[in-house]
Amino acid sequence: MARIALDAMGGDFAPKATVAGALMALADLDPAHSIQLVGRTAAIQQQLDALLAGELSAMAPHRPRCSIVEAPDVVEMTDKPSAVVRSRPNSSMAVGLRLQADGESDAFVSAGSTGAQMAASMVLLRLHAGLKRPAIVTLFPSARRPVAVLDSGANVDCSPDELVQFARLGSVYAECVLGRDEPAIGLLSIGEEAEKGNAVTKETHVLLAKSGLNFIGNVEGRDLPAGGTDQQAVDVVVCDGFVGNVLLKFYEAIAPFMIDTLRNAGVPDQMLGQGLKHLDYSEHGGAPLLGVRGVSIIAHGKSSPRAIKNALKVAAQAVDSGMNDVIGQRLSATEPVA
Amino acid sequence: MARIALDAMGGDFAPKATVAGALMALADLDPAHSIQLVGRTAAIQQQLDALLAGELSAMAPHRPRCSIVEAPDVVEMTDKPSAVVRSRPNSSMAVGLRLQADGESDAFVSAGSTGAQMAASMVLLRLHAGLKRPAIVTLFPSARRPVAVLDSGANVDCSPDELVQFARLGSVYAECVLGRDEPAIGLLSIGEEAEKGNAVTKETHVLLAKSGLNFIGNVEGRDLPAGGTDQQAVDVVVCDGFVGNVLLKFYEAIAPFMIDTLRNAGVPDQMLGQGLKHLDYSEHGGAPLLGVRGVSIIAHGKSSPRAIKNALKVAAQAVDSGMNDVIGQRLSATEPVA
Numbered sequence: 001m002a003r004i005a006l007d008a009m010g011g012d013f014a015p016k017a018t019v020a021g022a023l024m025a026l027a028d029l030d031p032a033h034s035i036q037l038v039g040r041t042a043a044i045q046q047q048l049d050a051l052l053a054g055e056l057s058a059m060a061p062h063r064p065r066c067s068i069v070e071a072p073d074v075v076e077m078t079d080k081p082s083a084v085v086r087s088r089p090n091s092s093m094a095v096g097l098r099l100q101a102d103g104e105s106d107a108f109v110s111a112g113s114t115g116a117q118m119a120a121s122m123v124l125l126r127l128h129a130g131l132k133r134p135a136i137v138t139l140f141p142s143a144r145r146p147v148a149v150l151d152s153g154a155n156v157d158c159s160p161d162e163l164v165q166f167a168r169l170g171s172v173y174a175e176c177v178l179g180r181d182e183p184a185i186g187l188l189s190i191g192e193e194a195e196k197g198n199a200v201t202k203e204t205h206v207l208l209a210k211s212g213l214n215f216i217g218n219v220e221g222r223d224l225p226a227g228g229t230d231q232q233a234v235d236v237v238v239c240d241g242f243v244g245n246v247l248l249k250f251y252e253a254i255a256p257f258m259i260d261t262l263r264n265a266g267v268p269d270q271m272l273g274q275g276l277k278h279l280d281y282s283e284h285g286g287a288p289l290l291g292v293r294g295v296s297i298i299a300h301g302k303s304s305p306r307a308i309k310n311a312l313k314v315a316a317q318a319v320d321s322g323m324n325d326v327i328g329q330r331l332s333a334t335e336p337v338a
Numbered sequence: 339m340a341r342i343a344l345d346a347m348g349g350d351f352a353p354k355a356t357v358a359g360a361l362m363a364l365a366d367l368d369p370a371h372s373i374q375l376v377g378r379t380a381a382i383q384q385q386l387d388a389l390l391a392g393e394l395s396a397m398a399p400h401r402p403r404c405s406i407v408e409a410p411d412v413v414e415m416t417d418k419p420s421a422v423v424r425s426r427p428n429s430s431m432a433v434g435l436r437l438q439a440d441g442e443s444d445a446f447v448s449a450g451s452t453g454a455q456m457a458a459s460m461v462l463l464r465l466h467a468g469l470k471r472p473a474i475v476t477l478f479p480s481a482r483r484p485v486a487v488l489d490s491g492a493n494v495d496c497s498p499d500e501l502v503q504f505a506r507l508g509s510v511y512a513e514c515v516l517g518r519d520e521p522a523i524g525l526l527s528i529g530e531e532a533e534k535g536n537a538v539t540k541e542t543h544v545l546l547a548k549s550g551l552n553f554i555g556n557v558e559g560r561d562l563p564a565g566g567t568d569q570q571a572v573d574v575v576v577c578d579g580f581v582g583n584v585l586l587k588f589y590e591a592i593a594p595f596m597i598d599t600l601r602n603a604g605v606p607d608q609m610l611g612q613g614l615k616h617l618d619y620s621e622h623g624g625a626p627l628l629g630v631r632g633v634s635i636i637a638h639g640k641s642s643p644r645a646i647k648n649a650l651k652v653a654a655q656a657v658d659s660g661m662n663d664v665i666g667q668r669l670s671a672t673e674p675v676a
Contacts, residue, residue: 157537190587198495221586241528247584253560254563254596257564
């Protein structure tokens, strides 16, 4: 049973896309799960009424599993991320995360400011012992199964120890949320050999080799679309947040670019949509912020109702699998507690 | 007038692809240009005879502008790159580069070992004053014009000063070889704002802003497929060789992955080939090794005759434009000579 708080005001298409996504998620989720819509009650109620009277009338039976939690304020993209808990204590972001800190909710999902969500999650949920910052994990579509890449932008200059922590966090995520057994961990570098890479990756390679994780060695840029090397699949790819963020934004932009290119060459839209469906980010839902004591899922700012629905499902899976507890156990078993 | 030495033995499909590419290039190049095929004379002669008697018989009039320079040895992929000049002095790689050092050639092109070509170019051609290492520049296809990205793998841990040097090298390359006026230089980072990025890029941003180059600021991963930001096009993108190499290999693998995906969805091969033609690396030819005193062009190991032809044309353009001299002038005008 999971109570999932959704920032109803976060994202470019809120509150319509968020409320619609919540109703769609309830239809898919286990009936024991409920959703807390956090934000301006009047605006949320208006969307609920309109959607249930119209395009989502089939979702009416699920309405009772959906509550509204009033939050009169909203985080703006111009707000300083590190200050939002203090500057906007009554924002949907702060109220939604505080529900979890107070034991009244099990997970939080937002399509609002990523920086604000990260900072507020660190303040209100706090980090597991031994961690300095959380990491963002995103799923990259591939020719095999999607690959979990972390960090995707929370940490720019990383030490080898931090990259090993990302590997531990990613391994638990792949196991608990993606359902992978003994997830295969790769270290992003510029050659297969252990001695290829920059100073940090070379040292990280040595540490990962004796980490007890299922470390398959270095992977290269070409192994991401392939979902692994020629020899074996990879579940988790570790890199610093600078490289991860550049790659993520590059990948997000490639699919639309190629679609435009092919459309100009006369390929019919229907074939393109069908063929590239699994490259669509809304298929994969939200990106968990790993390392906080709780569940905080980052959805894309441009999230459609479908993307919100999938982010809510990721949150439910994280709660149901006990991901947060498993992370705590794994970290305390391997890291010296500060 | 350019005399271009081609490593006839380098690359996965040599010597057939290299000799064929040379004949095709001669048909396209200015009649004053000539090609020196460097390698095992018998093997090269055999390919020339077969191609001119067969599929490339139309190229026969160009045969006189193509000479053979004997080199009995070949660099193997297992050779230690830094040692090839000493361990294989009679290899096609070493002989071809020495021609240029001795004033008997104006440029060198190889599809052989990139590491060996880089090391041998540094030893035999030497670097311009003030440089510690050369940089590899590659062209990324984009929705606008191709974008020159450097470094693409020669330097993994780079200082801000080195990244500024890459910007200077890339600017001359874009001007001389790509014909761009006042090339727009972008710094690859994870946000548009000057204060976004890791420690090195933040410092580099400050240096580039006062470099006298046409610096347009930070660009993000998504700006690479777009060929610039929403506001303006970018000609050159600067990053360290770790990030550049990861991105290059990622990009090279994306197109085949998407083509497979779309083929499986029923898009006809002809439409795919037509639509994605300009994503094909063989269209763009070789990657210059910038910073050496001379012209050394790196072709992809899997180069087709068409790719070799285009790499030879890049070499001719570099010679004709006086790129190497311009680089020397620009560096000595801005850098303290050691």
